[in-house]
Amino acid sequence: MAVNRREFLKIAGLSAALSLGGKAAFELVLPGQVDAAQMSRPPQALQGTHWSMVIDLSKFKTEADALALEKVCHKEHNVPFIHSKQNIKWIWPTKFEHAFPGLENQQIPAEILETPVLVMCNHCENPPCVRACPTQATFKRASDGIVMMDMHRCIGCRFCMAACPFGSRSFNFADPRRFFKDGKLPNPNYPTRTRGVVEKCNFCAERLAVGKLPACVEASKDGQLIFGDLNDPRSEVRKALRANYSIRRKPELGTGPSVYYLV
Amino acid sequence: MYNAGKIITGLVIFVAIFTLPLWWQVGKAAQVPKPELPKTEKACVQDTAYMRTSHMQLLNEWRNAVVRDQDRIYVGKDGKKFNMSLTNDCMKCHNDKKKFCDQCHNYLAVAPYCWDCHLTPEQVKESK
Numbered sequence: 478m479a480v481n482r483r484e485f486l487k488i489a490g491l492s493a494a495l496s497l498g499g500k501a502a503f504e505l506v507l508p509g510q511v512d513a514a515q516m517s518r519p520p521q522a523l524q525g526t527h528w529s530m531v532i533d534l535s536k537f538k539t540e541a542d543a544l545a546l547e548k549v550c551h552k553e554h555n556v557p558f559i560h561s562k563q564n565i566k567w568i569w570p571t572k573f574e575h576a577f578p579g580l581e582n583q584q585i586p587a588e589i590l591e592t593p594v595l596v597m598c599n600h601c602e603n604p605p606c607v608r609a610c611p612t613q614a615t616f617k618r619a620s621d622g623i624v625m626m627d628m629h630r631c632i633g634c635r636f637c638m639a640a641c642p643f644g645s646r647s648f649n650f651a652d653p654r655r656f657f658k659d660g661k662l663p664n665p666n667y668p669t670r671t672r673g674v675v676e677k678c679n680f681c682a683e684r685l686a687v688g689k690l691p692a693c694v695e696a697s698k699d700g701q702l703i704f705g706d707l708n709d710p711r712s713e714v715r716k717a718l719r720a721n722y723s724i725r726r727k728p729e730l731g732t733g734p735s736v737y738y739l740v
Numbered sequence: 741m742y743n744a745g746k747i748i749t750g751l752v753i754f755v756a757i758f759t760l761p762l763w764w765q766v767g768k769a770a771q772v773p774k775p776e777l778p779k780t781e782k783a784c785v786q787d788t789a790y791m792r793t794s795h796m797q798l799l800n801e802w803r804n805a806v807v808r809d810q811d812r813i814y815v816g817k818d819g820k821k822f823n824m825s826l827t828n829d830c831m832k833c834h835n836d837k838k839k840f841c842d843q844c845h846n847y848l849a850v851a852p853y854c855w856d857c858h859l860t861p862e863q864v865k866e867s868k
Contacts, residue, residue: 516805516809516815517811518812519812522810660863661866662863663867665827665859665863665868666864668857
């Protein structure tokens with residue numbers, strides 16, 4: 478039986494329409510049902526759609542105040558201290574002019590210029606590290622805005638480190654376990670990293686999941702650090718940002734940091 | 741055939757050396773791995789057969805769920821809930837890596853890199 482051009486086009490059109498309709502119907506009846514039934518969020522997890530932090534610089538007097546919080550974080554996540562340029566940092570104090578280049582001038586009061594500024598991953602709204610990552614090891618979690626890392630996928634190319642304008646990322650040049658005395662880890666409930674992966678602050682995603690605030694926020698006294706959902710007008714961060722003038726690091730780059738500073 | 745004696749002797753020696761590993765092992769069956777199951781628990785998150793063949797796929801799914809989707813609770817085959825965590829859940833029951841994981845992994849000569857980052861129960865004990 479010969480099929481002429483007209484009949485061929487009819488059959489091709491009809492089968493295309495059927496296959497599209499079939500797939501759409503499946504999605505309507507069973508929208509990703511298989512996965513959802515077996516895995517779920519822990520009920521005690523903190524709920525937020527855009528986690529954000531406010532750092533009140535006026536409550537940091539000496540560098541020791543900031544270093545104490547750094548220590549808490551690094552203990553919580555088994556971050557080693559390496560006495561060289563290869564040191565690994567998740568959160569650390571720096572000078573005002575280094576945290577806010579371009580904002581400093583000679584007339585700023587000395588106490589502000591000398592205040593230690595805690596810096597960390599800004600969990601940007603438009604993160605350049607995510608765009609640079611070739612393996613999607615770094616990604617922005619759509620559900621809560623945290624810029625997360627999947628260490629299993631990281632190939633150690635360090636494009637993200639070049640892309641991050643805040644220097645928030647560190648590379649493991651060596652096995653980090655070497656730098657703990659007798660292999661004793663400060664927090665045995667949290668994994669270490671391995672040689673050849675990049676790491677950074679994860680806004681304590683593992684603590685949020687069990688209903689705890691980030692370790693640095695929990696350790697901070699009288700509101701040095703405030704943590705909450707930026708999309709919730711009643712949250713602590715929104716209250717603090719409504720009541721005070723705040724600045725962000727390098728806003729001109731358009732990355733939209735989620736970490737705000739009260740001067 | 742020229743030099744038949746030398747060639748045949750050479751071939752015999754070659755075959756003997758080449759097949760030496762086979763002769764060496766004659767009569768000795770490789771030890772079948774016997775992973776030691778936990779005594780405290782009766783059931784794992786899925787059937788034994790599924791866990792035996794597909795635990796690596798399951799662990800990959802768990803990793804994606806925890807890191808990417810914020811899902812940390814897994815409902816097992818009989819409705820029991822589990823925290824999706826290698827060190828903090830799997831290894832709480834299977835608390836001896838040498839007698840459980842290593843048994844089959846060594847037998848099959850696979851070296852998964854789980855423990856480059858995740859902690860074995862021994863390391864957890866040492867750190868406490």
